[in-house]
Amino acid sequence: xxxxALGATGQRAPLNWAxxxxxxxxxxxxxKKVRFLMGLMIFSVAYYFLLPVGAAYFPELFRIKVWxxxxxxxxxxxxxFVVAWGIAYYYARRANREFDAMARELIADAENIGRTS
Amino acid sequence: MSxxxxxxxxxxxxxxxxxxxxxxxxGAVSSEWRWLTxxxxxxxxxVTMFVTFLAAKRVKSASDxxxxxxxxxxxxxxxxxxxxxxxxxxxxxxxxxxxxxxxxGFMYSVGWLVxxxxxxxxxxxPCRNIGKYTLADILAYRNDPxxxxxxxxxxxxxxxxxxxxxxxxxxGVLVKTLIGIDYEISVIVVGILxxxxxxxxxxxxxxxxxxxxxxxxxxxxxxxxMFVWMPxxxxxxxxxxxxxxxxxxxxxxxxxxxxxxxxxxxxxxGQRFLEPGLLFKAPIDQISLGMxxxxxxxxLPHILMRFFTVxxxxxxxxxxxxxxxxxxxxxxxxxxxxxxxxxxxGAINIRAVDPGGNMAAPLxxxxxGGGPDSFLGNLFLAFVAAVAFATIVAVVxxxxxxxxxxMAHDLYVGVIxxxxxxxxxxxxxxxxxxVIVGAMAIAIGIAAKGQNVxxxxxxxxxxxxxxxxxxxxxxxxxxxxxxxxxxxGMVVGTLTAIGLVLVSPNMTYPLAAKAAAQKVVDGxxxxxxxxxxxxxxxxxxxxxxxxxxxxxxxKAVAAAKANLEKFRDERTxxxxxxxxxxxxxxxxxxxxxxxxxxxxxxxxxxxxxRAEEMWDELYVRQNTxxxxxxxxxx
Numbered sequence: 001x002x003x004x005a006l007g008a009t010g011q012r013a014p015l016n017w018a019x020x021x022x023x024x025x026x027x028x029x030x031x032k033k034v035r036f037l038m039g040l041m042i043f044s045v046a047y048y049f050l051l052p053v054g055a056a057y058f059p060e061l062f063r064i065k066v067w068x069x070x071x072x073x074x075x076x077x078x079x080x081f082v083v084a085w086g087i088a089y090y091y092a093r094r095a096n097r098e099f100d101a102m103a104r105e106l107i108a109d110a111e112n113i114g115r116t117s
Numbered sequence: 118m119s120x121x122x123x124x125x126x127x128x129x130x131x132x133x134x135x136x137x138x139x140x141x142x143x144g145a146v147s148s149e150w151r152w153l154t155x156x157x158x159x160x161x162x163x164v165t166m167f168v169t170f171l172a173a174k175r176v177k178s179a180s181d182x183x184x185x186x187x188x189x190x191x192x193x194x195x196x197x198x199x200x201x202x203x204x205x206x207x208x209x210x211x212x213x214x215x216x217x218x219x220x221x222g223f224m225y226s227v228g229w230l231v232x233x234x235x236x237x238x239x240x241x242x243p244c245r246n247i248g249k250y251t252l253a254d255i256l257a258y259r260n261d262p263x264x265x266x267x268x269x270x271x272x273x274x275x276x277x278x279x280x281x282x283x284x285x286x287x288x289g290v291l292v293k294t295l296i297g298i299d300y301e302i303s304v305i306v307v308g309i310l311x312x313x314x315x316x317x318x319x320x321x322x323x324x325x326x327x328x329x330x331x332x333x334x335x336x337x338x339x340x341x342x343m344f345v346w347m348p349x350x351x352x353x354x355x356x357x358x359x360x361x362x363x364x365x366x367x368x369x370x371x372x373x374x375x376x377x378x379x380x381x382x383x384x385x386x387g388q389r390f391l392e393p394g395l396l397f398k399a400p401i402d403q404i405s406l407g408m409x410x411x412x413x414x415x416x417l418p419h420i421l422m423r424f425f426t427v428x429x430x431x432x433x434x435x436x437x438x439x440x441x442x443x444x445x446x447x448x449x450x451x452x453x454x455x456x457x458x459x460x461x462x463g464a465i466n467i468r469a470v471d472p473g474g475n476m477a478a479p480l481x482x483x484x485x486g487g488g489p490d491s492f493l494g495n496l497f498l499a500f501v502a503a504v505a506f507a508t509i510v511a512v513v514x515x516x517x518x519x520x521x522x523x524m525a526h527d528l529y530v531g532v533i534x535x536x537x538x539x540x541x542x543x544x545x546x547x548x549x550x551x552v553i554v555g556a557m558a559i560a561i562g563i564a565a566k567g568q569n570v571x572x573x574x575x576x577x578x579x580x581x582x583x584x585x586x587x588x589x590x591x592x593x594x595x596x597x598x599x600x601x602x603x604x605x606g607m608v609v610g611t612l613t614a615i616g617l618v619l620v621s622p623n624m625t626y627p628l629a630a631k632a633a634a635q636k637v638v639d640g641x642x643x644x645x646x647x648x649x650x651x652x653x654x655x656x657x658x659x660x661x662x663x664x665x666x667x668x669x670x671x672k673a674v675a676a677a678k679a680n681l682e683k684f685r686d687e688r689t690x691x692x693x694x695x696x697x698x699x700x701x702x703x704x705x706x707x708x709x710x711x712x713x714x715x716x717x718x719x720x721x722x723x724x725x726x727r728a729e730e731m732w733d734e735l736y737v738r739q740n741t742x743x744x745x746x747x748x749x750x751x
Contacts, residue, residue: 015743017734030740034594037238044238045411048231052407055224055393056400063392068354069361073220073393080227081445087234088441092434100431103741110743 019114020106029102036094044087051080145470145479146296146498147489154296154499161333161503165314165510168325172318179543182319183250183522184425189324191432195439198423200327200334201515202229202414202440203447205287205475205508206574208334211448212481213474214396215455217369217464219389221396222455226448228407230441232414237437240415242430243593243739250425251519252418252585253527256592259731260600263532268607270527272584273418275611277520277554278561279577280419281513285562286570288509294471295479295502301563307506308559311513315521315551320426323514330511333504335443338450341478341497344485345457360456361387365463370395372464390459402702406575409705413578416585419519430742454478461485473571479505517554525550572623572702576614579704583712584610591716593739596732601723602716610712617704622697627684629696634677634684641674 020026055062055073062073106113146154180186189197207229214222248255253269285304292303314322349355360366367386371378373395378386389395397403414420424433458467458477461484470476482501486494525546530538538546588606591598618624648670651663689695701707738744 015734017737020737020743021733026737026740030736033740041235041238044231044234048228048411049404049407051224051227052397052400052403055221055397056403059393065388069357069388069391070354071388071391074223074357074391077220077224077227078449081230081449084230084234085441085445088237088438091238092438095434096431106737106741107743110741 015110016114020110023106023113025102026106029099029106032102033099036091040087040091044084047083048080051077145294145476145483146495146502148297150495150499151296153495154502157496157499157503158506161329161507162310165322165326165329165507168329169314169318169322172321172325175321176317176319177544178540179250179526179547181321182544182547183422183518183526185320185324187426187428189426189432191427191435192439193324193328194423194427194432194436195443196331197324197327197426198420198436198440199443199447200329200331200508200511201419201423202444202512203331203334203508204284204512204574205291205505206283206571207448208508209291209475209478209505210473212451212454212458213467213471213477215451216458216462216467216477217474218373218396219366219370219456219459220391220393223452224393224397226451228410229414230445230448232410232412233437233441233444235411235415236420237434237441239590239594240421241424241433241437242742244421244589245424245427245430245433246739246742246745247593247735248421248425250422250526251522252416252421252589253523253531255589256603257531258592259728259735260592260603260725261727263535264600265603265607266527266531268604269588270523270532272580272607272611273523273527274520275615276416276577276581276585277418277516277523278557279573279580280417281516281520281554281558282561282565283570283573283577284509284513284516285558286565286568288506288513289562289566291475291505291509294476295505300566304562305559307509307513308555308562311510311517311558312552312555314510314514315518315555316548319547320518323511323518324426326507326514327511330504330507331443333507335447337482337501337504338447338454341457341482341485341501342450342453345453345461345481356453356456357391360460361390363387363460365465366390366456366459369459369464399702401706405701405703405706407705408709409575409578409582409703411582412586412709413580413582413705416581416589417577418523418581418585419515421589422515422519422522429745454481457481458484513558517551517558520554521547521550524554572618575703576618579614579618579708580611582705583614583708584608587709587712587716591713591720593735595720596729596736598716598720599723599725599728601725602718602720605719606712606716609715610708613708613711614704617699617701617708619692620694620698621702621704622700623702624690624692624694624697626690626694626696627687630680631684634680637673637677638681641670644670 054076062071062076064072066072066075175186176182178186207226211222211226211229214225216222244255247258251269252273253266256265256269285307288307289300289304292298292307293300298306314326318325346356349359361384364383367383367390370386370389371381374381374386374389378389381389424436427433427436455477458481462477462480464474467474467477467480470480479498479501482497483489483494486497488494526543529546529550530536530543534542584607587610588603591606592603645667648663648667651659652667654660699707
């Protein structure tokens with residue numbers, strides 16, 4: 001990354017951004033990432049809004065006792081925390097294992113992409 | 118019926134010893150124990166000042182001042198984010214809401230954590246990869262820098278000022294309620310301390326103040342929960358069973374439900390505390406608020422700024438994960454704090470000190486330590502009060518830094534000086550802007566004394582969600598987005614959010630206020646008669662209760678009469694309305710889609726070659742982190 005940084009200060013030729021964007025490796029990273037993030041984002045927002053919607057429109061369901069005084073509503077609210085942490089863990093795992101490696105490869109090769117040398 | 122009366126009396130009798138304490142006249146901490154509070158305060162201030170002293174040596178460049186030179190680790194930043202985010206409103210407010218309203222209070226806390234999923238998935242890493250010091254830096258990357266810096270800075274200053282006002286006023290009231298220091302003095306002390314940290318230590322000191330505060334807050338909460346939960350062998354159903362079986366909890370539900378609770382048994386009343394609907398009556402409003410939280414957090418300038426303090430996108434990711442663990446864990450603890458306070462302190466006593474319930478956690482601390490007369494009880498209360506104080510200072514420091522960076526870095530350096538400044542001038546500009554924003558915060562805090570500012574935090578989130586979030590998201594992910602879209606989105610998002618609040622039920626409507634006050638005055642005649650009867654009944658418990666009720670009633674009638682006098686010649690609200698035009702308290706449901714629409718339409722109607730040409734560079738950089746080190750090479 002330090003050699004790339006030198007490029008920005010003008011000591012080397014600037015990077016060919018259009019060529020990096022068009023590079024199949026970048027396209028593959030971008031497609032995987034966008035699909036993954038969109039899916040996760042939609043799921044998390046939908047799951048969150050089930051809570052206020054359920055509390056407002058299905059109070060009978062929330063009242064059902066499951067374990068002593070513990071009812072569906074409490075369990076569902078607690079599950080929001082577990083799901084939020086789960087999403088964070090799932091995203092971090094995928095990003096650490098997959099996206100970072102793909103990005104590192106592009107960074108290492110950035111100066112050569114789009115140049116005929 | 119008799120069982121319920123009995124229940125009330127039990128609750129009332131239990132409450133008496135606490136309420137009778139003269140300490141509550143000056144603050145939750147009684148005067149003989151105030152030295153203890155000050156000692157704990159002094160210790161915390163001493164530690165943070167020492168950290169600032171060390172930090173001041175490290176602050177040499179603008180990068181040091183705004184972003185701690187990008188040298189904060191993911192773990193440190195995670196704690197700092199938690200410290201920046203868990204304001205007194207969430208620390209004391211949510212525990213208070215749970216103690217008074219049970220389930221609904223806990224449900225409210227969920228949105229504050231879910232908000233970080235948006236931050237984690239779409240904002241943190243791209244912002245780290247292409248940003249430098251401010252939100253407007255991200256917008257200026259491929260759009261006309263001067264134009265978007267102006268609108269971006271205005272929006273940042275607007276959001277931060279709303280939030281800041283709520284924090285200063287809330288902080289002043291809180292310190293007054295806790296230890297009885299005058300409101301103005303507490304506002305000035307908070308302002309000066311915060312200025313000390315930010316001015317000399319910049320982001321380095323601010324980060325450490327936030328970390329120290331978050332660690333103290335979490336430690337205090339864990340200790341309190343241990344004490345509260347231990348008697349039930351750390352069993353969750355056991356703890357909940359004790360809560361629903363508690364007479365004070367049942368009494369509070371009966372009081373909240375009024376006539377509707379007539380045919381409910383004590384067990385049903387208790388169980389009702391764990392069911393939704395005691396606080397929130399308007400589901401659409403709840404959903405609107407949820408939208409503002411979930412999308413607004415990602416647009417809060419003081420939160421975004423924290424991601425420029427870490428060196429890489431990986432560290433940014435790590436910091437959000439840590440922040441989510443800490444913030445989420447904290448909110449789970451508030452369930453125990455709130456229910457614990459509802460059982461052990463009781464809603465009546467909590468409301469006696471602060472009607473909004475903000476004193477639930479501090480009073481619980483006093484209770485678990487052994488009560489208002491014990492050393493340990495007062496030490497615990499002093500500790501929680503000091504943590505609350507540190508909380509305000511830490512949050513205010515982050516907000517001032519965000520507003521000052523918009524003023525100095527975006528408006529002065531970026532627009533007025535067109536980036537032609539020496540590094541020394543940059544740091545000087547940052548410090549001058551800090552003093553201006555800090556002085557403004559103190560002035561607004563004092564001017565807004567007695568105003569209801571609770572909705573200002575919601576408004577800050579609404580503006581952030583409707584203006585900042587659509588602009589940042591679309592400039593990062595939508596190729597066609599350009600300067601026209603950013604300008605339109607910032608203006609439309611900010612104005613619709615503020616405009617809708619101005620015509621909403623949040624404002625004071627003199628006609629409705631007068632009608633409500635008149636009702637209190639009219640109804641008081643019959644109640645006074647009933648109380649006089651009770652006072653002469655000869656039953657000691659009844660008489661004591663009547664005495665207490667009478668003083669509450671006296672206060673209510675006096676307040677109602679004052680309102681009648683205040684609004685005597687007024688018919689309309691601040692913007693000339695007799696009744697709200699718009700029924701939602703939170704504008705997010707309308708203003709967030711409008712903000713997105715404005716960015717999209719503005720972009721489509723505007724030609725901007727630079728925004729198109731720069732897309733490849735921005736998109737590659739935000740996804741890969743190529744050249745991410747550049748921001749700190751300056």
